[in-house]
Amino acid sequence: MKIAVLTAGGDCPGLNAVIRGIVLKGDRIYDHEFVGVRDGFRGLVEDDLVPLPRQRVRGLSKVGGTILGTSRVSPMTNGGTDRVKEVMDKHDIEALIAIGGEGTLTVARMFHDAGINVVGVPKTIDNDLSATDRTFGxxxxxxxxxxxxxxxxxxxxxxxxxxxxxxxxxxxxxxxxxxxxxxxxxxxxxxxxxxxxxxxxxxxxxxxxxxxxxxxxxxxxxxxxxxxxxxxxxxxxxxxxxxxxxxxxxxxxxxxxxxxxxxxxxxxxxxxRGGVPSSYDRVLATRFGTAAVDAVSDRMWGTMVALHGIDIVNVRLRDATSALKVVPRDQWDEAAILFG
Amino acid sequence: MKIAVLTAGGDCPGLNAVIRGIVLKGDRIYDHEFVGVRDGFRGLVEDDLVPLPRQRVRGLSKVGGTILGTSRVSPMTNGGTDRVKEVMDKHDIEALIAIGGEGTLTVARMFHDAGINVVGVPKTIDNDLSATDRTFGxxxxxxxxxxxxxxxxxxxxxxxxxxxxxxxxxxxxxxxxxxxxxxxxxxxxxxxxxxxxxxxxxxxxxxxxxxxxxxxxxxxxxxxxxxxxxxxxxxxxxxxxxxxxxxxxxxxxxxxxxxxxxxxxxxxxxxxRGGVPSSYDRVLATRFGTAAVDAVSDRMWGTMVALHGIDIVNVRLRDATSALKVVPRDQWDEAAILFG
Amino acid sequence: MKIAVLTAGGDCPGLNAVIRGIVLKGDRIYDHEFVGVRDGFRGLVEDDLVPLPRQRVRGLSKVGGTILGTSRVSPMTNGGTDRVKEVMDKHDIEALIAIGGEGTLTVARMFHDAGINVVGVPKTIDNDLSATDRTFGxxxxxxxxxxxxxxxxxxxxxxxxxxxxxxxxxxxxxxxxxxxxxxxxxxxxxxxxxxxxxxxxxxxxxxxxxxxxxxxxxxxxxxxxxxxxxxxxxxxxxxxxxxxxxxxxxxxxxxxxxxxxxxxxxxxxxxxRGGVPSSYDRVLATRFGTAAVDAVSDRMWGTMVALHGIDIVNVRLRDATSALKVVPRDQWDEAAILFG
Amino acid sequence: MKIAVLTAGGDCPGLNAVIRGIVLKGDRIYDHEFVGVRDGFRGLVEDDLVPLPRQRVRGLSKVGGTILGTSRVSPMTNGGTDRVKEVMDKHDIEALIAIGGEGTLTVARMFHDAGINVVGVPKTIDNDLSATDRTFGxxxxxxxxxxxxxxxxxxxxxxxxxxxxxxxxxxxxxxxxxxxxxxxxxxxxxxxxxxxxxxxxxxxxxxxxxxxxxxxxxxxxxxxxxxxxxxxxxxxxxxxxxxxxxxxxxxxxxxxxxxxxxxxxxxxxxxxRGGVPSSYDRVLATRFGTAAVDAVSDRMWGTMVALHGIDIVNVRLRDATSALKVVPRDQWDEAAILFG
The missing domain is CATH 3.40.50.460 (Phosphofructokinase domain)
Structure with missing residues (x-):
């Protein structure tokens, strides 16, 4: 299968570890081929893609930033799903892995609704997604x-x-x-x-x-x-x-x-948000990456990977983007006891 | 309530953050009084205790080691539960918080069976306790x-x-x-x-x-x-x-x-095992500490605190010490895909 | 000899290592007695002193900040040298070690001119003192x-x-x-x-x-x-x-x-300017501290310690505070070659 | 001028920063051309060279190890200076910059005696060269x-x-x-x-x-x-x-x-000896690198760069390799005062 990978929104330590996990497992286990999309959705609507072979992801688990670049460009106001399908068809890209925060995952859900094969990887440095215990970064x-x-x-x-x-x-x-x-x-x-x-x-x-x-x-x-x-x-x-x-x-x-x-x-x-990711984030990001390529291979379109306890699970994008995970009042109260 | 706190077994980054969490919350919310036991169970059977006032735990969240000291001395071959009761009674100590690994928690379970009021806090740098998603250190x-x-x-x-x-x-x-x-x-x-x-x-x-x-x-x-x-x-x-x-x-x-x-x-x-704990371990250890003093205040004897997902819960010591959490074969297989 | 130690001006990683070096060598080799002055020159004119025994400096080489506190209060507009002499005489303090930047060292020079026994230790996080190759911090x-x-x-x-x-x-x-x-x-x-x-x-x-x-x-x-x-x-x-x-x-x-x-x-x-000093700064600060107490013992009043090459030397305060060490144009030019 | 660069002996944080300094300044200021020698003197006698353009040294100041590789192979028992001259002549290489420790610098001196144009850069993680105040690493x-x-x-x-x-x-x-x-x-x-x-x-x-x-x-x-x-x-x-x-x-x-x-x-x-160099070592290594290419351009054959106080100077290899810089007894005595 030929798969496109993109990172969108603000950057976050661990993005490169996700990409590495996707490509290494996809190459070895499934024999997938990968292309990278430059600068988030901008590259997707402008047809700015780069090959993403195994060698390209060497040593990336500890590298901050994202080798693909990122941006906050929205595809919905730049051609929309029709344009995205066009670009993907042109290159025989069968599926898209979108790594991003709430905005990106909402777009991914729209893609899914429009019949594009998409799997999401949650990315939020703020840890504000309710569908996963933690996010890398x-x-x-x-x-x-x-x-x-x-x-x-x-x-x-x-x-x-x-x-x-x-x-x-x-x-x-x-x-x-x-x-x-x-x-x-x-x-x-x-x-x-x-x-x-x-x-x-x-x-x-x-x-x-x-x-x-x-x-x-x-x-x-x-x-x-x-x-x-x-x-x-x-x-x-x-x-x-x-x-x-x-x-x-x-x-x-x-x-x-x-x-x-x-x-x-x-x-x-x-x-x-810059610099070498912590070991925790490298491990979580790597696990998210390999799980995302599993989800693609299993054609679990419209889902994203998530951490539940110590397990990586798949949740529906529809459920993942509905509510922000805020700090519960009692957790702040607990912290406030230690003030002073 | 007068409560004794001890740390036993190998040391682990975060022990002092647990002690701080216990004492600060216990002092502010419950008005408990605390004594520290020196060098694990040795101090308990040898009646080697120190006062543990609020001022003593100042700034401890980031300090490695344990201010109480630790050892691998077993109380069961050094007087056993009778001696422990004797020392606790002598000082009007109503409850014990035991911070330690599998061995320590097994002893704590025996204490509980013998009628001693005890609450456990899991500590294992190896992360091998099945009853909690993670342990600090x-x-x-x-x-x-x-x-x-x-x-x-x-x-x-x-x-x-x-x-x-x-x-x-x-x-x-x-x-x-x-x-x-x-x-x-x-x-x-x-x-x-x-x-x-x-x-x-x-x-x-x-x-x-x-x-x-x-x-x-x-x-x-x-x-x-x-x-x-x-x-x-x-x-x-x-x-x-x-x-x-x-x-x-x-x-x-x-x-x-x-x-x-x-x-x-x-x-x-x-x-x-030495040095400044990571921020992750400081937070987890602090949460374990405040939850342990809650458990004592609620007289949940024979339990220990644990992390489930993003919540701190109480589990029975009996259930906590029965099985080692080993690395599942499929997690290693997953990692092996990335070799090379 | 009874010696007062003060830190003045902005804080700087390594101040505590200087204090530790002074007290440990002064205690062991010369049998001096030390008192700490609180908050720079403020403590000196307000007679706010604390004992500074050997035990007080334990483990300080890696601790940021200054245990004595610091301030930018000038003694010259708060009683001047007469008041300083009065306080020193009252406590039988024979000498003062002043750790500080250009302003502090200039005051130290005035003290010296007024007959007060003083030795300086240069402290400037900006590294702008011409009399020493480097300063800690x-x-x-x-x-x-x-x-x-x-x-x-x-x-x-x-x-x-x-x-x-x-x-x-x-x-x-x-x-x-x-x-x-x-x-x-x-x-x-x-x-x-x-x-x-x-x-x-x-x-x-x-x-x-x-x-x-x-x-x-x-x-x-x-x-x-x-x-x-x-x-x-x-x-x-x-x-x-x-x-x-x-x-x-x-x-x-x-x-x-x-x-x-x-x-x-x-x-x-x-x-x-905060936090744990680098190993370089700990070593330099410790050497400055032990050299400063040597200078006091040798009654080299009106001097400060300095790094020349790999040696610690004594220079006259008069010479040390006359010129700022600026970045020479050719060093910037050299760096500019690497731009881009 | 076409210049070969090699790193020999044990690796040391800062080697890549030296290489980067050499190439950037050599390219910009002197319009030199550079080739890298693979694995120390092994590459020199085996004619294993790689181009070393400006783009190749991008971002290297903070990278540990050496992009050229290193080894402890001696050229003197593998063809000697004749073979080295042969390889250099074949590629029209006019000068060699040898980055290494005492052994390497001794070889460089022999090269110089044999009429090979060579400039040295001292590298010793142990800091044991008497001709320079400090070495990077x-x-x-x-x-x-x-x-x-x-x-x-x-x-x-x-x-x-x-x-x-x-x-x-x-x-x-x-x-x-x-x-x-x-x-x-x-x-x-x-x-x-x-x-x-x-x-x-x-x-x-x-x-x-x-x-x-x-x-x-x-x-x-x-x-x-x-x-x-x-x-x-x-x-x-x-x-x-x-x-x-x-x-x-x-x-x-x-x-x-x-x-x-x-x-x-x-x-x-x-x-x-591994990993990201400290900022101190990055600066010193960069300065050594740019000074080495100056020395080559000034045809100061048989010298090496060195740190004296805050200045980079050139010293003769003959003088640089004659004596080991040992810890003077009084510096250890000074440290011993702080024991305990």
Missing amino acids: FDTAVSVATESIDRLRTTGEAHSRCMVVEVMGRNVGWIALHAGIASGAHAILIPEVPVTPSQLFGWVRHAMDRGRAPVVVVAEGFTFAGEEGAVASDRTDGFGRQLLGGIGERVTRMIEEATGVETRNTTLGHLQ | FDTAVSVATESIDRLRTTGEAHSRCMVVEVMGRNVGWIALHAGIASGAHAILIPEVPVTPSQLFGWVRHAMDRGRAPVVVVAEGFTFAGEEGAVASDRTDGFGRQLLGGIGERVTRMIEEATGVETRNTTLGHLQ | FDTAVSVATESIDRLRTTGEAHSRCMVVEVMGRNVGWIALHAGIASGAHAILIPEVPVTPSQLFGWVRHAMDRGRAPVVVVAEGFTFAGEEGAVASDRTDGFGRQLLGGIGERVTRMIEEATGVETRNTTLGHLQ | FDTAVSVATESIDRLRTTGEAHSRCMVVEVMGRNVGWIALHAGIASGAHAILIPEVPVTPSQLFGWVRHAMDRGRAPVVVVAEGFTFAGEEGAVASDRTDGFGRQLLGGIGERVTRMIEEATGVETRNTTLGHLQ
Whole structure:
């Protein structure tokens, strides 16, 4: 079978390990042939494909980024499924493996509805897909954030400062929650849990009172209780990039003004999505890759691979993209017990 | 409630995070009082206890080792449950949280049968407990092994050598399997899967033929097909320590003799169990700790905490210690597809 | 002899290793007694001292921050040398070891001129002191910056983006230069070397043309050719903190507008000064510490320790604080050859 | 000019950064053409050369190993300088850049004496060349050893064990000295300094008495006072590989028997020479590379590049290979003050 592989959306540590898993197992066990699609769906509608032989994926399990490139181009507004079928037919491509987040998997579902043979691999650094226990990239992001907070804590203590760290998480706070627990933060602010400024100031003061340098972890999508979440969108430019300081900067200024404690912000940003994947992510991504090629070989169209407990399973794309996996209130409460 | 906490058996990254989770939640939510038992069960039978106030666990989530110390002393041959009850009664200790591996949890079950109030926390760096999806320490061990293999690969390639890496795993091969997948090993040798020397030489030659420097990951408990597993025990001294080279050394010599390829062994040993825990292990260990103190507060005696999917649950010690979680043959087969 | 030790100015990885070196050698070889001054010169004028026995410095070689705390308080406007003498006399303190940067060492020189027994230890994460080949903290900062750029590069390549990284260096560009060379940057912007926007755009385009994702490293104190360096000062609040985006943000917007290449900024900030010191910095700091206590014992007042080649030497404070060590033009030219 | 580049002897982090520096500067500034010699001098006498264009060195500054391969083959017993001249003439190669340790540089000197145009780049992970303050690779090796000891310390403390770590250093103890200082070891055993078993046991007991888990760092070439250094050579096989346990194993057994303290050995071995180079080594290696191509362009035959203070200088090969840089007794004494 000739199979196309694409990676779409924001990049994520582990993408290359997925590609490697797909190609190695597909080549050895099933004798499939693979082509890579350049820059996500852009390559698919523009017919920009590259051969993807076994040799091309050598040593990729530990390489960050994606050798195929990625983009946020939507195929639905660039020719749609007809154009995709046309390109696939032209090259005798029988199936597509789409590696991406919620948007990509939703497109994949539309492809499936339109009769295109597609299998999905979930990719979200935010870990916000309800159909899988974990996604690759998340562990690396949490590791980078945790190591960074470990570093920031010591400089905070030397100067008796409050250190604010803004981490990824536009809609969900998993990275903030895990990095905050792992690093022993004194406050964790996430989109799912409304917190008032005075609650935050209380945690900061409480830590100061006991001689600690407060560490505040804030997800980029957090807003204070009573505020509209839309505030953040005012601060982006034409590229969707935040122009002025984000929530980390704002929290920093608020703490400083309210408590008088010298406070510093660090926005980790792209540090969390680049670089060598953690061993956890390499293993999960490799397993996702080999399972995805199994699913293709079994013609399980319209499904994606997922982690349930310690097993890799196949779930229907329809079910996978219906709900965001948010941080449950009780998990945040549990973390909050450790504040201070 | 006054609660004693002990850590027993080999140490493991995350033990201190468990202790911290127990004490912080126990202090804040339940108003429990804690004492630490020194050096595992030794401290329990010898009445060697230390206060464990909130301040003592400050900043511990990222600290390797265990502040309580650990040992392999068995209480059953040192006074048994009567002595343990005596010590607990003397100090008005109502319950015990025992953090340890299979041996420790088996002892905990005996304590429970004898009427001692006990809750267990599973600890095994080998990840070989069937009652929980994962245990803390395993992720750190796999990370250390993977980073080490990444390093060894480059020097192997510079010299066109075969690099053998002996990792932990006396009875099960989970660390070897995961580190081998993560690092793209050309052969993974684990206790669960019999392999003949000629199979191994074949993988080595296959990698060399394609211009690669072969990487062989071997679990310390591996033996070749047809050999008796007991061979390894001949090589230990009075402290249970291997006197001569282990399986890594042996595999190295065998490859060199059979293939003529210059081969080097590295035995990672204690590197895998020391040091700063990974963020994954810190989070899991913290969650285990807070869940254990919940279990004590709910008087769920004779149970231990466990990870099922993304939830922490309570399982009966009786069920938890009955079977070892071995690597299923199909998971190894899956990994073997990627060899070479 | 009774000796006071203080750390002043911004914190820096290795400060604790210096303190440990001072106390261990002073205790064992000279039988000195030590007191720690809290929060830099603040503790000296406010008489806020703590005992500094041998046990207090245990295990400190790898601990970031400073156990003594630090501040930017000047003693000269808070009582001056008379007050310092008063406090030292009150506690029978015969000598002071001052660990700090140019400002601190200048104060130390004034103390010396006023008859106070003082020895300095140079500390500058920016490596800008001309009297010593290297200072501790610099290597850790460059390591953190380099690892960060390694991570950012892969995400840049996945998205064909230009990645800008703002690193420390208000007056000198050593961190930018070394991290830029180590990570293979396509442009390095430092305060010492005037560069025009069109030169920068040329480097970015040149890298894009050859299929690379451009990496631009910019020191926080950089200004474009023809601009006044003072611009930066407009952007700080009452705490001396930059309110709006720094030079990294600005460079990012300029590149995006001029070249049309999607560009992202990451400001590393305090990440570079916190955390576990590199082995290089631990060794250098330890050597500085033991050499400083030798200098005190030899009553070499008014000197500081310094690295010359592979030797630790003593230089006069008067000579040490007279000139900033800037990046020589030819070293930048050399690095620029590698751009692209 | 057409220039050949080779790497010989044991590999070392930074070799690829040297190659990259040579080729990028040679291409851009001098318009030289480069060929790579495969596997050290083997490729030179066997005429096994590969083109080395600019594109081939892309992204190499952070890659461990050597893309050219390396070996310990001597050209002097495989055709000698006549054969080398023949191969160079055949391909119109005007000059050779030889990157290697003492043996390689000695060969380079012989080449120079025979009229071959050669420039050397010093490479020794052991840092044992007297003509240069530092060599690349050393910093990475010390970093790996230090991080490893940090890990081992925590497991030692958990079990109240003595941890022995065998590091590289056949003739000199620089790695052991620096890693031992950086990690706060309780004993450092190096070839240069004779120590009796009872001295060692005293340090171990002293640390135990004060409640510490002793850490002993031993260089592979260490022998006890009064022993012959030649002992070690009995333990190697036909490949020059140690067959039985090395000095680390032996020290471990001796400590255990003499003190009764449970003791464990870890031999770091090849971990120290593989993997991603530290930022320090990347910068130094890059500077060595660009300076080497300057030396070739200036026809400074028979010299090698070296670090003096913060400058790269050229020294004559004759002077560079005459004396080993050993650890001076007073530097070890200084470190020994910190034991315990």
